[in-house]
Amino acid sequence: MLKSMTLSLQKKAWLSVGSSAAVILLLSAPLFLSDFNLNLLAKFLAFAIVAIGLDLIWGYTGILSLGHGVFFGLGAYCMAMYLKLESTGGKLPDFMNWSGLSQLPAFWKPFQYAAFAIPAGIIVPMVVALILGYFTFRNRIRGVYFTILTQALVIITTTLFIGQQKFTGGTNGVTGFKTLFGFALKEPSTKVVLYLVTVAALVGVYLVCRYLVRSRTGKVLAAVRDAENRARFIGYDPVKYQLFVFSLSAGIAGLAGMLFVLHVGIISPTSMGIVPSIEIVLWVALGGRGTLIGAIIGAIAVNAAKSGLSSAFPDMWLFFMGALFVVVVVFMPKGIVGSLPQIIAWVRYKLRRTNVTTTQNLIEEAKS
Numbered sequence: 001m002l003k004s005m006t007l008s009l010q011k012k013a014w015l016s017v018g019s020s021a022a023v024i025l026l027l028s029a030p031l032f033l034s035d036f037n038l039n040l041l042a043k044f045l046a047f048a049i050v051a052i053g054l055d056l057i058w059g060y061t062g063i064l065s066l067g068h069g070v071f072f073g074l075g076a077y078c079m080a081m082y083l084k085l086e087s088t089g090g091k092l093p094d095f096m097n098w099s100g101l102s103q104l105p106a107f108w109k110p111f112q113y114a115a116f117a118i119p120a121g122i123i124v125p126m127v128v129a130l131i132l133g134y135f136t137f138r139n140r141i142r143g144v145y146f147t148i149l150t151q152a153l154v155i156i157t158t159t160l161f162i163g164q165q166k167f168t169g170g171t172n173g174v175t176g177f178k179t180l181f182g183f184a185l186k187e188p189s190t191k192v193v194l195y196l197v198t199v200a201a202l203v204g205v206y207l208v209c210r211y212l213v214r215s216r217t218g219k220v221l222a223a224v225r226d227a228e229n230r231a232r233f234i235g236y237d238p239v240k241y242q243l244f245v246f247s248l249s250a251g252i253a254g255l256a257g258m259l260f261v262l263h264v265g266i267i268s269p270t271s272m273g274i275v276p277s278i279e280i281v282l283w284v285a286l287g288g289r290g291t292l293i294g295a296i297i298g299a300i301a302v303n304a305a306k307s308g309l310s311s312a313f314p315d316m317w318l319f320f321m322g323a324l325f326v327v328v329v330v331f332m333p334k335g336i337v338g339s340l341p342q343i344i345a346w347v348r349y350k351l352r353r354t355n356v357t358t359t360q361n362l363i364e365e366a367k368s
Contacts, residue, residue, distance in 0.1 A: 073272025075254025173268025288335030
């Protein structure tokens with residue numbers, strides 16, 4: 001008992017030290033990274049935020065969503081609409097002129113104000129998730145059927161955004177941003193500030209989700225995941241908890257989408273399609289489902305590998321990425337973080353075997 005408590009305390013101490021070191025490293029990145037690489041890392045951190053949101057519902061509540069690209073895109077479009085109107089001085093965006101519009105649509109007008117656009121980037125995805133979740137969870141639509149519905153949501157949303165070109169920019173999306181609160185987005189100092197804001201958002205989202213999964217609510221979520229009917233029989237309403245966590249996860253995805261637009265400078269329907277939604281699931285699965293930190297590691301590692309391999313091997317990088325996915329799934333089914341205990345145990349076993357062999361060899365040499 002005492003030994004297990006000591007090991008648990010040691011594990012927590014190492015996790016705290018590692019987390020602190022990682023945060024310090026991220027905060028000091030502007031000191032040694034170029035503007036391009038810093039902007040690339042900021043984009044990866046935005047992806048890590050949406051991965052945490054998916055891990056919250058998939059890893060801890062057992063809800064697999066293949067539609068998180070929609071929530072990510074809705075948040076991104078809210079920020080893009082504000083940036084576009086700021087860059088045009090409140091005038092009609094260029095793609096609306098090309099489509100024959102003569103005045104700004106009514107639903108675009110509130111996005112002239114950051115006080116509306118920024119909260120909307122979180123609230124709009126949450127409302128969409130709440131509506132979808134209300135009709136699915138209350139009717140006890142679970143598992144693969146819920147996953148199919150989220151994919152249907154992706155198809156409907158992307159088709160709508162592509163078809164309504166005069167309002168959304170169509171397949172080209174919304175781009176051409178120049179300033180944010182009067183500061184030029186291309187200025188290195190602005191990019192550094194936006195990067196630090198993204199780091200702060202990532203740390204804040206992680207801490208909030210970590211607190212949530214360790215609280216009483218988190219235990220109920222785990223109970224709903226493992227035995228929903230049993231949780232219902234002892235007095236808990238799974239629908240309320242599922243609606244809460246699904247909406248929260250959508251809001252986190254919307255926040256990530258807003259940050260993504262600030263770093264990349266464009267949002268289009270391709271960023272909210274089926275492929276991006278599946279990629280988010282892969283990040284969580286490879287990093288380690290149900291760990292939170294695994295979602296961060298998976299998102300950064302996969303996108304860094306994708307960027308590095310695509311530049312080094314332009315014709316072959318997809319094969320390398322596929323091989324990476326196969327290796328992790330076959331040899332580390334619990335993901336990188338989930339497989340760490342087994343990896344550490346294997347390394348310790350090998351070290352002990354090596355020490356025993358070395359000791360035996362020394363004894364034999366001494367006898368001879």
